[in-house]
Amino acid sequence: MTSIELLADALAAHRAGERDQAADLAARAGRAGSSLAGELHTYLAGDGSASVYDQPGAFTAFIRGGGNVGLYRALSAALAARYDEAKPESLLDLGCGDGLAVVPALEQATHVPSRIDLVEPSAALLEGVHERVPSAQCWQSTAQEFLARDDLGWDFVQSTFALQSIEPDQRAEVLRTLQLRTGTLVLAEFDVPEYAEGSPEHLRSLVERYEQGVAEYGEDASLVAQGFLLPVLLGIVDGHERTNWEHPATDWVAQLETAGFTDVGVEPLADYWWSPAVLITAS
Numbered sequence: 001m002t003s004i005e006l007l008a009d010a011l012a013a014h015r016a017g018e019r020d021q022a023a024d025l026a027a028r029a030g031r032a033g034s035s036l037a038g039e040l041h042t043y044l045a046g047d048g049s050a051s052v053y054d055q056p057g058a059f060t061a062f063i064r065g066g067g068n069v070g071l072y073r074a075l076s077a078a079l080a081a082r083y084d085e086a087k088p089e090s091l092l093d094l095g096c097g098d099g100l101a102v103v104p105a106l107e108q109a110t111h112v113p114s115r116i117d118l119v120e121p122s123a124a125l126l127e128g129v130h131e132r133v134p135s136a137q138c139w140q141s142t143a144q145e146f147l148a149r150d151d152l153g154w155d156f157v158q159s160t161f162a163l164q165s166i167e168p169d170q171r172a173e174v175l176r177t178l179q180l181r182t183g184t185l186v187l188a189e190f191d192v193p194e195y196a197e198g199s200p201e202h203l204r205s206l207v208e209r210y211e212q213g214v215a216e217y218g219e220d221a222s223l224v225a226q227g228f229l230l231p232v233l234l235g236i237v238d239g240h241e242r243t244n245w246e247h248p249a250t251d252w253v254a255q256l257e258t259a260g261f262t263d264v265g266v267e268p269l270a271d272y273w274w275s276p277a278v279l280i281t282a283s
């Protein structure tokens, strides 16, 4: 069996609750030459948890390395161009993380909105963002809690790879609220392929793509795999302790239209190991 087949079987075993069998299969795949397998074997020997954004050393190394360098460069440039074109007076970023997208976008733009709200639930990620954007109000909060506080509106709302962290029913409510209070909404997300969850094709595709992702990180590969990529991967595979819910771009469009947005468009942002990244614009 190839390392890909062995690892796909390891994920199937983990999904079925057979952690020891998953570890054995990962060890065999590791001997067949897979880096992802070695990382999975190590991860299964520990007590890894899914709090990927609360102790964010791995996440911040992840977004600053590999294919994320080009992806974030393209993202910040595209956002800066939108600010300059639309000249919004007010800007909201939901799930801004440590500011890797929004801070360079504001630095690159000629037009800077006079009111800026940056919302992020992880205190560890939000720390330090305010000093880089002193004119912004920073809120340590989920999108759901923040939008329930009052009925402020914004000319421009953005959320980059963050609405995927909100499970779809709650996200539908967030989108409905935003539709009433937003001029333009811009989402950055991945246009992921659709598979029957847990099917052999799905697991094999996850293995192939995550193998490529881990390979991009050189000496940071273990940090990034143990603290971010594997908890995310196993969350997708198992369905519990899930950290994100992603969709093909056509599903994001449908969710935005269901929320009441009438003018929704998708454009390519960058190629990426996981899936192509897209910008989705809704008004």
Ligand SMILES: C[S@@+](CC[C@H](N)C(=O)[O-])C[C@H]1O[C@@H](n2cnc3c(N)ncnc32)[C@H](O)[C@@H]1O
Pocket (backbone or CB within 6 Å): 053, 063, 094, 095, 096, 097, 098, 099, 100, 101, 119, 120, 121, 122, 125, 141, 142, 143, 144, 159, 160, 161, 162, 163, 165, 166
């Ligand atoms: C993949 S990171 C993206 C961070 C940042 N927007 C960027 O582009 O680098 C996902 C972010 O969503 C945040 N998040 C998780 N649940 C959230 C929620 N309910 N509301 C808002 N943000 C959330 C996480 O804390 C994390 O910062």
